[in-house]
Amino acid sequence: MIDFLTSQFGISLVMVFGIVNALLGITVYCIFFERKIAAWIQDRYGPNRVGPWGIFQLVADGGKFLFKEDIVPGHVDKVLFIAAPAISMLVAFVGFAAIPWGGQWQVNDRVVDIQVANPDIGLLYVLGVASMGVYGIVIGGWASNNKYSFYGAIRATAQMLSYEIPLGLCILVVVLTMGTLRLEEITVQQAGTWFGVIPQWNVFLHPIAFVILFITALAESNRAPFDLAEAEQELVGGFHTEYNALKFGMFFLGEYAHMITASALICVLFLGGWHFPWIPWTQPEATHFGAVIAKTGVLCGKIAFFIFLMMWIRWTLPRFRFDQLMRIAWKALIPMTLALFVLAIGLLYFGLHRSGWALVGNMAILVVSMMFAAFSQTPVTGRASNLPPIRESTFGMAATSGEITT
């Protein structure tokens, strides 16, 4: 039995059970902390009635979701309507399979990976599964047979299409630098320090790629300020307008699980995954059980930081308008990531891909794009410059309507 549990297959099974259950709990408590952080930012208490500090609020909410009448409206496509929240949650959870949680564990004479699977194409797998997340939203919006929901679905599609490009390019920069798609290998390569102080994380090589990847991750997981697919104020909830009870809860959980996947991916790609400098247990050489726990803890801490960052941003920034969203993707992020991509290729050609020149190149790209931003004549509102100025057109309309009424 012990022998089976310590084989790679046994570990994978344990990880599947552990991760799914832990994630369900964590996503639920993410919702709790989202509400708490929102309250703190707005000078409020937040949920504090159910249990000490309100920690059982989510149990109460979950119970409510469970026992509510599960309404399926008559005008919907039933099969897709029921499938959509399941897809949304499923793809968000499946992505965790390739995340390296705790490095390697040496049991007796065996070395097992503390992750469900360690495929050669781990990164590609996470990317592919994560981009399937939009299916839940699109199918949900389509099956609802409702104009607002459909609008939300269309927005989600266009947004995903636009933000997949900078996301993919940012990941390509990491892949070029690291030379592998294996997430465990990427983490191991980032272990170690420069000059004994700076950890060899990719964020110090390609900070701009890191920031852009974070922005696109926000957009990919439909978080504010990129949550145009739900947009309560305009679309009455968008794709989930027709959903209630447990199906709505599943969409909700799916969103938060997606956030955790995105954070985990960012941590592995740019922040060294489970590696933390100066702690011997979080170095790749440490493979005993304590090290596994320490590494998992470090990765979870990093993920928690990113989730906090996402919540912090959500309660700070207003939602982008759709044309602004598109402009950010196509006019800012894609050119910058293309430049980063070319930079990474160039550095790789000269064998400088893990030297300070990457940082220098990033800073150069930042300066150039800031200069573009400074000297471009496009107004912030995105109004094309060849349109008549607002002043004249408003007066013209006022004058005409005045003539008609009087």
Place this chain on the structure above:
Amino acid sequence: MIDDKDIVMVDEPVLSVGERFYLPQILDGMRTTIRHLFKTLFGRPITIQYPEEQRELRVANYRGVHRLNRDEKGRVACVACYMCETACPAHCIHIDAGESPWEDREKYPIKFDLDELRCIYCGMCEEACPVDAIELTTEFSLVSRTREEMILDKEELLAIHDRTVAEKPRKNPRITGYENTGDRPREPAKNRTNLAKEEGA
């Protein structure tokens, strides 16, 4: 129709280089929100935890549930003059006046019904009352199971007076010490019964 001179044109703000790049502005906003977060975490949120904590209400001018005052002898102070019923914009006061059993006034309310559901708590009745008999208190959590229970009668309104008088004494009992009004002693009022008595005698 809005006059052209009344239209104020607002130009798009001219953004500086940093503002055009979005990110510094975003960081600025995030600094504000994190400041609030820490202020709330280590200070005190502005929320009042309602059932446990209660806001301090301004007794003098808070407009809650009504009460009917008693005079210094414990009788209902109302003289059934219908001023409040007339002033009430929501028509929620219904008075049945009867002849006063007391010597110092002509009328008193046999019935005084006040529909707290129709009431808009404007305080006009309090303004209108010449003897300061009707007043609004700081009670606001009035609940009932039926609409009928929300129509308070005279006894209930007097009971509200009894439980709020310690917190809010009757505002202006000056006029309503009826015998002492004016500088000369008041003659017994000549109402219909008195007249009938005189005629009979």
